[in-house]
Amino acid sequence: MSKRWRADRLGRLGSSIFAEVDGWKREARQAGHEVIDLSIGSPDAPPSETVRRVLADAALRPDSYGYPGSKGSPAFLNKAAEWLAYRFGVQVDPEQELLSLMGSQDGLGHLALALCNPGDIALIPDPGYSIYAAGLAVAGVEPYLMPLKAENGFLPDFNRIPEEVWKRTKFMLLNYPSNPVSAVADLGFFQEAVAAAKRHEVLIVHDLAYSEMAFDGYRPPSILQIQGALDCAVEFHSLSKSFNMAGSRIGFLAGNREAVGALRELKGNIDYGIFSPVQEAAIAALEEDIRGVNEPVAALYQRRRDVLLQALRTEGWEIPVPKATMFVWAPLPAMEWGLSEGWSSRRISREMLIRYGVAVIPGDAFGQEGEGYVRIALVNDEELLIEAASRMVRFIRGE
Template sequence: MSQPKWRSARLSQLGSSIFAEVAVWKMEAAASGLDIIDLGIGSPDQPPSPAVRQALSEAALRTDMYAYPATKSGLPFRQSAADWMRHRFGVGLDPADEIVTLLGSQDGLAHLAMSLCDPGDMALLPNPGYPIYSASLALAGVECVLMPLREENGFMPDLDAVPDEEWDRASFILLNYPNNPISAVADLAFFERLLDKARRHHVLVVHDLAYSEMGFDGCEPPSILQIPGAIDQAVEFHSLSKSFNMAGCRIGFLAGNREAVGALRELKANIDYGVFDPVQEAGIFALKEAMESPNAPKAGKLYELRRNTLIEALQAEGWSVAAPKATMFVWAQLPPMQWSLDEPWSSRRISQEMLKKTGVVVVPGEAFGSEGEGYVRIALVESEDRLKEAARRIGCFIRGNK
């Protein structure tokens, strides 16, 4: 008698296994006695502001905060999100129908295809791309057509290279600027071309703007919803995780086209009861603080300093890396190995060997798709001193020194 199968076949489609592999490599390196400098996962190493933490603490002590969160009537956070969108981007939104609160933007990204599409439908995704993008399609039974993001095109998709028949089949196109993992940025002119193309083929544009407050060198990443009429054709994810150091709180929102926002809200109402009310209170305070203190440094300022430190230190060690314009990541072409190799090394092998010999964790580019081969992603989630030490160790590695 055969054993029952208690594992869905779709689990094998939920993105790369490399993240799990990297976790094993890290444990093995730590067990060998190495001091680990983890530049792998992009989790902020700083807390929210003292005022936000105070707001969270006070709300958590209230006795009326422990019922199910108000998934349908919880307008205060959505109103704050609408106020912030107007303040930051000049975008007017109806908080009742054009915003839905999420357990972080990944929650919404994971469920969006299920709310918008039927099995057998198709969507256009970037390659490389954040793994939940393709995983969400696998869960929904939606076909994925990948658009390569390459350096020669400024890591922008060639919209005209996608055949018209695929545009006509697509339910939505998903893009992410500033980009994870690539850190590329897009301007409003690109979004205008994208919207024009999408309108002609009746395709919804889904934009993931999780890194809106993390631009460098004066860069202020725009919202696609700033373009007149975009709300008829687009939705946009926002997150408080990275820009407001609230990753563990799990709060974000989707804004834009009311039909698409409503579809996700309806699905979510059948899955969970929403975000813990004290976390919503903290989110309200974080957005209010940002609006009332426009001259306060954004999260991007810290990562800009760290970017400068790491790029300069790697350059001194013989690894020339392009400086990103935004996010908390450096997308780096593989280092020039200055010692004999038995064969060309993949991003996976270089990442594994680097960790094994130096204790420095980076993520191989192939974790984000086939176009990521030849690169590694480095997260700027350690202090400047630790980043300098990481660069020193990497320098020894690429020179073949112990």
């Protein structure tokens, strides 16, 4: 047959590392290993009992099954605005400056379609979460990679971006606390970012999915706290990680009303919004946080971080201590520990899984600057994390 039933743009998405790692897991299990899966950042704890009950009760109501509306219920948008004010001191108009989403990935995947024309440029981090580049590929937008390096705290250097690139750029994407590198940024950095955006008439898109997963007393800020940020910035928030609602698929976009309105217009043409009971459950989760009812989810991940890093440190593998997220961005000591030259982070990750049954994500899956690292997700209990640390060290040492 001469027709091709597969769009060329799919080739620009690249292969899914998560599908690839799933194949490695099957190989490991066929080899008889009990796999410790530290690859995908999916919370292993449920939402609070109150949130689950609200969801269940709402799902049983006969009137919950109509189209919910793509914008989001007024009750959810108002509660999201209340939570932003409580958490960051940020005031937004829930009618014009907020939009509900099926998780932040929904918005990140569609935003370039709403904001850009083919041939425009967007600045994205390298390493960066895979949806950043994928959303651009679908929209025909050209990525310009901002290298994130350890010596600069994994922050981009705006002064190194050429003027001709700035002129073609529609938006730049920032992510702090960040996935995969677990870096953080302070208000001074965001002030610099807002100044650069205004100078070059560029929108800032800040992915703040990990705002509530910070450790050691650190509290991540919102870029919307910066004076004048509503003129040039939007920010994604997600209930997936912060409130253990990953499978519920709910989050929101806040900020500049023109950009929010553009995404609202696009989504008004492609979906009918979030299941109403999920929005009610999200309201309950945000309300519990405002009232301080439950232990913050960060406490669990801080304990896990400390257990894993201590176990690795005991074996001689020193890893920088992250201040936030559910990930550890681990520089590989392979060369010093005896693995032969030419072992990429991808080869190390695959062989470690197939031989020792520990699944992590190779750093190069997030961009070329990720080579030499692996991302370890803190998504198992402490006993399994200690066992995983032992297996990883044994593999790297060639035992």
